[in-house]
Amino acid sequence: MFVDTTFRDGHQSLIATRMTTEDILGIIEAVDELGFRALEVWGGATFDVCVRYLNEDPWERIRLVKAKLKNSKTQMLLRGQNLVGYRHYADDVVELFVRKAVENGVEIVRIFDALNDVRNLEKSIEVALKCGAHVQGAISYTVSPVHTVEYFVNYAGELVERGVHSLCIKDMAGLLTPKAAGELVSELKKRYGLPVEVHSHATAGLGELAYITAFQAGADVIDTAFSPFAMATSQPAFETFYHVLSEYVDLPKIDWKKVDSIVRYLWEVRKKYEAYDVKMVTIDHRIIVSQVPGGMYSNLVKQLSEQKMLDKLDEVLEEIPRVRKDLGYPPLVTPTSQIVGVQAVLNVMTGERYAKVTREVKDYVKGLYGKPPAPIDPELVKKILGDEKPIEGRPADYLEPELENRKREIGLLAQSDEDLLIYAILGEVGRQYLRRRYENSLYVDWKLAEEFEGGYPV
Template sequence: MKGKALCATFDVAMRFLYECPWQRLQELRELIPNIPFQMLLRGANAVGYTNYPDNSVFKFCQVAKENGMDIFRVFDSLNYLPNMLLGMEAAGQAGGVVEAAISYTGDVADPSRTKYTLDYYVNLAEELVKSGTHILGIKDMAGVLKPRASSMLVSALRDHFPNIPLHIHTHDTSGAGVASMLACAAAGADIVDVAIDSMSGMTSQPSMGAMVACTRGTEHDTGIQMEKVFDYSEYWEVARGLYAPFDCTATMKSGNADVYENEIPGGQYTNLHFQAHSMGLGNKFKEVKKAYVEANKILGDLIKVTPSSKIVGDLAQFMVQNNLTRQDVEAQADELSFPVSVVEFLQGYIGIPYGGFPEPFRSKVLKDLPCIEGRPGASLPPMDFQKLEKELREKHGEEITTEDILSAAMYPKVFDEFQEFAANFGPVECLNTRLFLEGPKIAEEFEVELERGKTLHIKALALGDLNRAGQREVFFELNGQLRSILVKDTKAMKEMHFHPKALKDVKGQIGAPMPGKVIDIKVQEGAAIEKGQPLCVLSAMKMETVVNSPLSGTVKKIYVKRDMSLEGDDLILEIE
């Protein structure tokens, strides 16, 4: 049996939960000392969305192993072998068990799908086995591995590699996951991934209870007692209820076989919907899914898993936001301001896709921008960890650990924001789930245990009126003492938004192509600019977009500042 911790969603703990991912791993390891833990390692991307210096990947694996990680499932979003080999070497050198995982897309049982064929997967597996992987994995991110294709693929791998453990991972987005995993087991797979019943199905993994029941009495009998499965499922059913506002079942009521068409990974599907909603496209998610198919074709039919899936998703939302078809994008590629992820992919920042980059689209987008030849990390200078440690101590104080340094190396901006939040609000992991997500109700009393023997008794009393700064005075009792504090009402501040809009019929007014936060301004008032020159950078839900100038001229007035939140079409600047 195997546990999972410190997955590829490394940044989520800091970004959304304001918790240290390393502390989570340490606590889990202490509580669960004898079950192997497994994590995803995105090859040369480590646990991020870009390439890192080689020494950062090696150091990360070393520290992860020291903190209790055992198995490293190494993959690459493009199945780019040099990136995978680096991750395998880093995990192996750290003393971990190496599982090289091939990302699956297409359909090996469909003769019309000629790019990712059975030979493609067997040949790639041959290279990984030669390189010394301990386990061979198939990572079916979107759940497009149908039963017949499962039999063909696993049988071929079993015939070629009779002695290596085969591990198959899928998602149940289409509803056919149990059938596919039963076919994998029958064809010779050693391990298939499942999820406890109350957490299974749709974009999760197939049902554990269904797999246990369907294999009972057969040669693949798991020996697991159904009563134990039921008890475990009941516990997680209650836990799941706490996260109902974020549950994909709010928008996805059943399996969707359209995944065979759009190939959106299970891990991205709900995130993409939430991202679309935050960008004002919540009512256009059907269009986003259709655009995802077209964006994938524009980019050359990619293997889609983080970060390549994010690139396809960013382009799809960009297309829907700006009412662009595939033909529009390809025809206007030299004029459009594409998301940063799309531009960096075309520059070669995450590796070389199988079959090469799409032309002439790539040349049109990049124009004179530099390109990386070969493995991206090979051309990056080593990370200076001593210098980084010194900078972090100066910025956040002396209590910086080795683990903190690695967090900052992987996600510098997210780590800084996490540290600032922790300095302002303290250890929010002490709050129970409902209080953290929703806050207390008026007149509600609750306790917060900071540490053993140190408990705060708090009672929420009243909320004041909204002031001009978007704040409310919050009144509460703390251990019987009346207190108040000013708190920003972020929801109300969004409703107070009154930024001027760019007029589409006024040529020099440049509007925001999407809702987002201004993270950089590239020009100054009075500056002469050329057509295509970057003006500013917007960020929304991990998607960054550079707004380029559609014409040459002079910057007349800038209407935005850094960290300002904009809606779509909000006026950024005027050019004359």
């Protein structure tokens, strides 16, 4: 019934993913004892943040967590061909990464693509299946005239054809209304008979309402986090939903004292990272009022302020839906939210729409991100690409294998496939981490050596 996201989306949404492996290990066994179906503890931004900011080995995190779990399965979030990075990787990187993720302890792989282009998931689904993982195909939920129930159900069909074991409605921006959730879940259940999970966010107050109607419509699992890492831009709270749903169905008895002690522990963790805390005390009405997600809105305000153009905010807010329409209604999530946002600002700034376009818009129009949900305005394609033609096939087919080059570049700093992947996925950031680790190991050796030369104390 419940998947816990405290250790992935929970801290990713509320404290910039700053929870350390130590923070997690201090409580994960207690959480495991409560009997969640799975704990999402890996993937998403956690891989990057471990390496970039925490000086931690993400592979070690999943191994240590896995070793502690007796009841719940480990779950990771995988961005399809983007893996846990921010661009498409070649298939050899995808193959190695997914294999290593499963080998190191991931049992459920939730895979999604921001554009819902199944060709961006194909490879990782295939590999995850081959490795024996439970593969969950996630639908990126968004709202637009083309994103109808039928659209999502058809897309789910493509995932089902690829052999996924379960489906997830992944509403990363908290847009899913209770009405839409009910309709979508019931249609998915009817058509495919697979387990359906719902993942949403409380950002605009919609996520928790969607969970109720999704449950009424037959959803099998909802994603929640413990209250210190729930609500606001994170998931709805476990405590609330356990209490609420236990009035409808028989749930296994829960030890509320244990819940209370987990909550107290997690509050201490949250307080430690106050500097990163979103500190949001109510819903964000902007997603409802202007159809622009809160994070994107804040970025816009910052960007326009820096350029002393804050007076253009309303114009830009009106331009965003137009750009989104021109580009075939991509969901406004990373990276498309930036692509659309920056282009909208350019359109307003220059006074002529698409007089300038960013490199990213050009790549997007060329098809390098995948197939947009709706066709791009043909005039715009012509204006931007000129005589160039958009690519026809699967974006990753245009990428040369990468691993051999990466291996050569990183040399001895990578002592394992896992190390190699840190570099292959995160590039320079990965290399710096590996170098720091190498230098620290030397330092430790020197210390040992000094001690040795000085002789042991008697």
